[in-house]
Amino acid sequence: MKVEQDKAREIIDLLEDGTARLDRKVLDRLYAARMQAVGRLVERRQLAAEREADGFGYVLRMTGHYLHQHRAVMPAILIVAAMLLAFAMTQQFSSRSAIEHGDAFLLGAELPPEAFADKGFDVWLAQSSHH
Amino acid sequence: MATPQELSDFLAQVERRAFKQTVYAVRDEHAALDIVQDAMMKLSEKYADRPVAEYPMLFQRILQNTTKDFWRRQKVRNLWTSLLSSFGSSDEDDESDPLEILGGDPDNDDGQPEAELQRRQTFALIEDAIGRLPARQREAFILRYWEDMDVAETAAVMGCSEGSVKTHCSRAVHTLAAILEKHGFSKSGM
Numbered sequence A: 001m002k003v004e005q006d007k008a009r010e011i012i013d014l015l016e017d018g019t020a021r022l023d024r025k026v027l028d029r030l031y032a033a034r035m036q037a038v039g040r041l042v043e044r045r046q047l048a049a050e051r052e053a054d055g056f057g058y059v060l061r062m063t064g065h066y067l068h069q070h071r072a073v074m075p076a077i078l079i080v081a082a083m084l085l086a087f088a089m090t091q092q093f094s095s096r097s098a099i100e101h102g103d104a105f106l107l108g109a110e111l112p113p114e115a116f117a118d119k120g121f122d123v124w125l126a127q128s129s130h131h
Numbered sequence B: 001m002a003t004p005q006e007l008s009d010f011l012a013q014v015e016r017r018a019f020k021q022t023v024y025a026v027r028d029e030h031a032a033l034d035i036v037q038d039a040m041m042k043l044s045e046k047y048a049d050r051p052v053a054e055y056p057m058l059f060q061r062i063l064q065n066t067t068k069d070f071w072r073r074q075k076v077r078n079l080w081t082s083l084l085s086s087f088g089s090s091d092e093d094d095e096s097d098p099l100e101i102l103g104g105d106p107d108n109d110d111g112q113p114e115a116e117l118q119r120r121q122t123f124a125l126i127e128d129a130i131g132r133l134p135a136r137q138r139e140a141f142i143l144r145y146w147e148d149m150d151v152a153e154t155a156a157v158m159g160c161s162e163g164s165v166k167t168h169c170s171r172a173v174h175t176l177a178a179i180l181e182k183h184g185f186s187k188s189g190m
Helices: A002-019 A024-054 A056-069 A074-108 A113-117 A119-130 B004-026 B029-046 B052-085 B114-132 B135-146 B151-158 B162-182
Strands: none
Touching: A002 B004, A002 B114, A002 B135, A002 B162, A024 A056, A024 B004, A024 B029, A074 A113, A113 A119, B004 B029, B004 B052, B004 B114, B004 B135, B029 B052, B052 B151, B114 B135, B114 B162, B135 B151, B135 B162, B151 B162
């Protein structure tokens, strides 16, 4: 085990030695990548700090920014929203009138309302009408 | 939570090894640079809030996953290339030069002292040998000995058992040592 680790160490020393002398272009590219990654972190931290400092104002500003960015599709979104609202309202009123009709029928019928809820009633009615 | 300076220091510390490690895996310097850059960005965007102590393992895992993504994309691209090549001949010869992949910097070879030349040859030999290792052995060897992770950390990054890590490392070291000895680099010569 010790021998194996010694051998590995020697190989790694050689690798380290070679890696220390990388091509300038590669080093520049690695440096640029590192700076980009660090820059992104700085950017994110600044945004987070702004958000924290501004609170609700930040949310409003971001919403305004979003609406401004998507202003081309906003009329279409508003029309669709209005249509959906109109549909929901008609559904609401039509179902209410259907309920009213149902209630009037139940109250105006000769039978008590419980009779319509009793599942055996129809069978009993059919049997008694045969007699 | 890491500061930008801590992130920068960490990346500066690992970037060269990460690059070489990726070159051994993909055998293409440009692709390796792209992969390392992607891995750096992912670390910065998704894991910057984690403690700095976790960075080595996180970065290794990201690097390995990004390399795997590269292979997946290559696989799909190769599939399309082979499909499309049947529709027409490809006379373009813009593929990367195999000599470039093998490494070395011929411009700087002139006038180097003998010792320097010998060192370069040894380095090229080791790099070639590492590149020829099976992928899992190479990963285990690099993580365990180059990244200085312990067996448990290496196993966690590789997603395998500690026993497998030990086996992979042992085989890798024996293979590399045998190759070096075969080329006349005894223990003292290394």
